[in-house]
Amino acid sequence: MTDIAQPSSHAATPVPPKRRGALQKLWQNQSLWRGITAIIVFLVIWEIGARWDEWFGKEWMIPGVGLIPPPTDVATTWLEVLPKAGYWESWVSSFRRVISGFLMAMLLGIPFGLMLAVNKYFRDLFFPPFEILRPIPPLAWVPASLIFWPTNEMSIAFITFLGAFFTIVINVLGGARNIDVRYLRAAQSMGASQWDLFSKIILPGTLPSIFTGAAVGMGITWEVVLAAEMISGGGTQGGGGLGFFIWNSYMGGSLEQIVVGMISVGIAGYLSSSAIRAIGDWYMPWKRLF
Amino acid sequence: MAQDTLDASVKATDPTAGKSKVELRNVSKSYGDEWEQQRVIDRLNVEIKPGELTVIVGPSGCGKSTLVNLIAGFEFPDSGEILLDDKPVTGPARDRMVVFQETALIPWQTTYQNIVFGPKLRGDLRGKALQQEADRLLAKVGLSEFKHKYPLQLSGGMQRRAELARALINNPRIMIMDEPFRGLDAMSRGLMQEFFLRLFEENRRTNLFVTSEIDEAIFLADRIVVLSNRPAQVRTVIEVNLPRPRDYKMLASAEAYAIKREAMAILHEEAMKSFKAGSGADFAEAYGKDGGGGH
Numbered sequence: 001m002t003d004i005a006q007p008s009s010h011a012a013t014p015v016p017p018k019r020r021g022a023l024q025k026l027w028q029n030q031s032l033w034r035g036i037t038a039i040i041v042f043l044v045i046w047e048i049g050a051r052w053d054e055w056f057g058k059e060w061m062i063p064g065v066g067l068i069p070p071p072t073d074v075a076t077t078w079l080e081v082l083p084k085a086g087y088w089e090s091w092v093s094s095f096r097r098v099i100s101g102f103l104m105a106m107l108l109g110i111p112f113g114l115m116l117a118v119n120k121y122f123r124d125l126f127f128p129p130f131e132i133l134r135p136i137p138p139l140a141w142v143p144a145s146l147i148f149w150p151t152n153e154m155s156i157a158f159i160t161f162l163g164a165f166f167t168i169v170i171n172v173l174g175g176a177r178n179i180d181v182r183y184l185r186a187a188q189s190m191g192a193s194q195w196d197l198f199s200k201i202i203l204p205g206t207l208p209s210i211f212t213g214a215a216v217g218m219g220i221t222w223e224v225v226l227a228a229e230m231i232s233g234g235g236t237q238g239g240g241g242l243g244f245f246i247w248n249s250y251m252g253g254s255l256e257q258i259v260v261g262m263i264s265v266g267i268a269g270y271l272s273s274s275a276i277r278a279i280g281d282w283y284m285p286w287k288r289l290f
Numbered sequence: 291m292a293q294d295t296l297d298a299s300v301k302a303t304d305p306t307a308g309k310s311k312v313e314l315r316n317v318s319k320s321y322g323d324e325w326e327q328q329r330v331i332d333r334l335n336v337e338i339k340p341g342e343l344t345v346i347v348g349p350s351g352c353g354k355s356t357l358v359n360l361i362a363g364f365e366f367p368d369s370g371e372i373l374l375d376d377k378p379v380t381g382p383a384r385d386r387m388v389v390f391q392e393t394a395l396i397p398w399q400t401t402y403q404n405i406v407f408g409p410k411l412r413g414d415l416r417g418k419a420l421q422q423e424a425d426r427l428l429a430k431v432g433l434s435e436f437k438h439k440y441p442l443q444l445s446g447g448m449q450r451r452a453e454l455a456r457a458l459i460n461n462p463r464i465m466i467m468d469e470p471f472r473g474l475d476a477m478s479r480g481l482m483q484e485f486f487l488r489l490f491e492e493n494r495r496t497n498l499f500v501t502s503e504i505d506e507a508i509f510l511a512d513r514i515v516v517l518s519n520r521p522a523q524v525r526t527v528i529e530v531n532l533p534r535p536r537d538y539k540m541l542a543s544a545e546a547y548a549i550k551r552e553a554m555a556i557l558h559e560e561a562m563k564s565f566k567a568g569s570g571a572d573f574a575e576a577y578g579k580d581g582g583g584g585h
Binding site for chain 2: 201
């Protein structure tokens with residue numbers, strides 16, 4: 001009988017892998033190198049495409065390709081812009097709007113989604129109006145909120161909030177309703193109260209969906225903030241954010257600076273979603289361990 | 291090795307362990323609304339005797355899982371009564387622990403956290419005593435080294451053993467096993483059956499084991515209750531008098547063969563009924579009419 005009761009035998013200790021330094025690991029990381037190669041190839045093709053007529057003459061122009069600033073010019077402009085305070089103020093104000101709208105959406109969206117999931121009366125009452133409001137794109141709210149809210153800043157915050165709110169609620173609701181009923185039943189058999197079921201099964205069971213909702217919501221927030229900043233014409237004294245930065249460059253006719261603004265938004269969005277992924281990995285160890 | 295300790299501790303904490311029984315009297319259960327009712331269980335009478343391992347077999351979809359849900363108290367019968375030691379079942383409680391199909395370990399808790407979940411909730415075992423009891427059960431199911439692993443890091447067989455430990459720590463009066471080894475490969479399944487059998491033979495805690503595999507049923511059971519096609523009724527009850535402790539060779543004995551033949555005949559008949567009623571009709575339609583002509 002003992003050999004049945006000792007299954008540890010088929011989990012024999014594996015040969016410990018050779019220790020590698022952090023730098024060596026980075027050097028040997030194949031996906032990292034593939035990523036870098038892809039970006040370089042992309043930049044080279046872009047450079048060639050943008051300088052085609054300059055290098056080969058107008059008669060060899062590729063049809064349909066108009067004015068595109070080559071990446072080298074964009075880089076030069078970026079270097080010029082980098083030391084300017086206005087550029088960084090744009091970053092700060094966009095980030096401030098994204099984070100405040102996003103946090104508000106999480107703060108209200110998670111409890112609201114959970115209430116919809118666990119309480120039938122609440123769901124019957126609030127789900128229909130929610131579902132009618134949900135398909136309205138955040139940008140359709142712009143005119144109404146510009147009129148309704150006293151300041152530009154508040155309208156932008158409100159629209160940003162809407163962008164993330166609906167996504168977060170839908171994800172939380174779906175996640176909480178999809179929890180395996182056997183977890184709930186097992187807990188009930190072991191004597192769990194309603195509160196235990198909520199705090200020990202439903203809430204942790206919904207976490208993965210909360211993080212999915214947060215990641216998607218964060219992406220939408222960036223889209224919405226940018227558009228809202230362009231439409232509202234930015235705030236006062238250069239606090240217009242990256243959206244206004246792009247719009248301003250367009251009005252000023254600086255193609256290179258438009259692209260600088262666009263890439264800045266890309267980097268900002270990437271940083272935001274990486275942060276959410278990192279928090280998710282840290283907070284849900286059971287998700288990354290298989 | 292740890293045999294007598296479990297025996298002793300079970301008896302010390304619960305003198306009735308192995309002496310509890312469950313009776314189902316005229317139990318019926320239907321699903322659906324008032325327009326379309328599907329009767330799943332029809333006036334079922336089953337007795338799960340104290341200290342016995344009662345195995346329920348039946349064709350798939352015959353209502354075995356519903357039966358488990360009723361006894362566990364997750365659902366309630368439309369009529370009839372379910373008695374645990376002569377008292378009606380009113381809901382889920384720690385005196386009836388279920389080991390579910392596949393695995394129902396909580397994925398965000400480690401093996402250890404899963405095992406201590408019940409006692410911790412109720413607060414009836416805590417601190418050092420709880421730790422010791424959990425460690426003892428972990429050793430018993432051979433998972434001491436996997437104490438701090440998450441369920442998804444365990445193999446299928448390990449998950450089932452962890453789940454057995456999680457049920458046992460609650461010291462239930464009866465154990466309900468709902469096709470617990472389904473989904474395991476043949477090798478792990480065989481090992482789990484032997485492991486489970488040793489566990490049962492140690493203290494003979496009243497046990498209800500649901501399966502659709504006749505060999506598994508014969509190997510484990512004191513009594514086999516064969517259910518009919520939906521709605522479930524008892525077709526026959528077979529006493530399995532193979533000696534204990536059992537081993538796999540006994541499945542090749544003349545007695546085991548006789549039981550298998552008897553049970554197979556009934557099960558085949560019942561399975562054919564459901565085949566004709568359900569998927570069989572589609573099958574006949576698809577291949578019967580145009581002689582199976584392909585496109």
